[in-house]
Amino acid sequence: MNKVELEAKVDALQDEINFLRAVYEAELRELQGQIKDTSVIVEMDNSRNLDMDAIVAEVRAQYEEIAKNSRAEAESWYQQKFQEMQTSAGQYGDDLRNTKAEIAELNRMISRIQNEIDAVKGQVSLQLHQ
Template sequence: MSKVELESRLESLTDEINFLRQLYEEELQELQAQVSDTAVVVSMDNSRQLDMAGVLADVRAQYEDIASRSRAEAEGLYQVKYEELKTAAGKQGDDLRQTRSQIQELNRRIQRIQAEIEALKNQVWGPTRLEIWNHTPCPSPTYPPAPSGNPHTGFLRIPWDVIWETGGESDGLEMGVFWGAGNTGGKRGVKNIGI
């Protein structure tokens, strides 16, 4: 049961208790009015020898007893419902705290695993260097000249996960990747990247 439902239930029970109290007050006033009307009639009729004071006291005692029991019953019902709602709200709060704790733990695991993946990538591949060359002469001011002195080459660092191994000749722009300090024996390439 959600918090909104619990609050709605609590509000409806409170309204019901207030309604019962108002109903009790109205009934009590009505009975008191009837009793006072009867007392006036009896006091005017002196020919009867009735103990109206005793009768009125009995009637009043009966109705006060009924009203007292109704009030106690309504308050007891209210207290029971209030405790039920309080318990349910506490359980939902505990569930929410537990879920938040699980989410935090999962986030910590994800960060730890991502760090391990990055460390493994660095151990296996190290920093990568991408050599770009084009078949048509177009010196680029963006890339510095290559150590080979070829005016059509330049160097650009890219992350390893965007490079994959290919074989054969390529049409258009070709790329070769070298890693390590001066190691040119491990050439990998990317072809037809559509730049």
């Protein structure tokens, strides 16, 4: 795999991460907007003592915990994808170095064989002129 292909793959993975991050942020904004626009009608039974402040606080705490867990999960997923990209990029870099080394070795072999061919041609030419 050459450098251009490697860069293209890294760019594609970065684009995917950016897209997914934008989707996550849009969904989060949409959920927050839905919660802001939600109205609640509560009927109270006066025969019981309901602590509405405590209930609202408990619901709010549950929502905040869910939002925190969702954010943490998304960040974890992004970190995992980024780590995978780094690993892939490292592997592609290693592959590129190995391929360059192989090409250099093949070029040395070609040069050596070409020199051997030229030497044989010279010997044949000398034998033909004798």
